[in-house]
Amino acid sequence: MSASRMEERVSQRTISFTLNGQPMRLEINPHETLLHVLRERAAAAEVKSGCERGDCGACAVLVDGRGVNSCLTLAVQVDGKAVTTVRGLGTPDAPHPLQAAFLEQGAAQCGFCIPGMLVTLQAFLSERPAPTRAEIREAIAGNLCRCTGYHKILDAAETAARQMRAVQA
Amino acid sequence: MLPHVDYVRAEGVAHALALLDRHGAGARLLAGGTDLLVDLRERRSAPALLVDISELDELAAIRAEDGALHIGAGVTVAALREDATVQAEFPALAEAARWFADYLTRNKATLGGNLANASPGADFLVPLLALDAAVTIAAAAGDRTVPLDQFLLGPRQTALGRGELLREVVLPRSAPAGQAYEKLGLKHGGAIAVVSCAVVMDVRAGRGARVRIVLGAAAPRPFRARAAEERLEGQPLSAERAEQAAALAAGAAQPISDVRGSAEYRRAMVQALVRRGIDAAQAAAVRS
């Protein structure tokens, strides 16, 4: 066995976390990013790999409810935590208000940025249920979309925020 | 993919310090990872062990004590942005937090990481220098507190020795009411500063007092533009004097040309931002 293989074996470890509510146990190496482990080992290909340096937001997920870029999170750091991807927000039969509004208003074009966009908006709206349009723009400043020009995304986010408030009330 | 590296989640500051001691130069502290993990990925840094301090509550508190606000190194930018005392008493710092990176990055990035990383364009260094901040450094032998100006040795160089950890930032609560932070980025969100400046001052009988003018991304490290400060300190304030101070600040800048802008452009923008900052700080001081 080569030295580097030995080293990998030594530091490998098991992590436990929930992925969209499902318990997971995975053998990982500590240098593996959460993005990599979710896509390659947990069949969560809905988490998109864009810039891999925190600039684009395509890989955003919720960790214990907080929106973070999974490319700048190590998989080992989510041991014991709850990870939510866009799949955990809702299903085709019972979509989350954000998912429903994005569909109805055609806010997704190529769709690559949408999983990160929706997860970011969910985290943001749970902190700030009645934001202004300017505040929504600021909240998604780290989620790059190269198709839509953002207008329909902002429209859909405003609609969803209203619906989420109505459900709360 | 990141290069191979080992990992330990620290259980407390004492545990983190012990790990740093045991592993020497190969160990690096991991806070939000928004600088460090990018550096690892781009092979600018190759530590053998990451000591994760991102979950330490003892580093994540903001508390008032002995006439100072103590902000833990592990406080995230998101938390700093929401803090009522910071907003009320240190608006220049709050403003830097407001326009820092983007929502997702702010949830991870910490104040301590920004200071320890000490990039020439690091946002928080600029208002904190203008607010006469000090930092507390923890080591196995005990804590010591040094003025931020002495902590900052050069680009990406700080007074942190091997086996040491940045514990907190200490801000005297008697800060002048006139405060402004001005940042020019290539876009509004998620942008590192092209140049930035903080202006902090009181106005007494129409004259500048306790004036601090600090420039960011305009030299190898953020620094006080003392000639510009002197133009306002104890002097009757006027538009003409503000313009002179701004020109002196631009003269003191030693900007570089890079992907974010040429040296010439940066120098011109320093002048514009300092002028804006003086006007804003003066107005805030007069209002208070």
Ligand SMILES: Cc1cc2nc3c(=O)[nH]c(=O)nc-3n(C[C@H](O)[C@H](O)[C@H](O)COP(=O)(O)OP(=O)(O)OC[C@H]3O[C@@H](n4cnc5c(N)ncnc54)[C@H](O)[C@@H]3O)c2cc1C
């Ligand atoms: C998309 C994006 C946007 C950004 N925008 C901005 C911006 O607008 N303005 C700006 O200034 N920066 C920006 N940054 C840079 C970065 O987010 C900040 O510098 C941030 O504050 C770093 O903090 P961190 O907790 O992520 O540090 P880490 O990456 O975890 O650590 C950075 C360095 O500091 C050391 N360190 C961390 N904590 C301590 C401690 N307590 N004691 C001793 N050493 C410590 C680490 O060992 C490492 O060397 C951006 C980065 C990204 C990815």
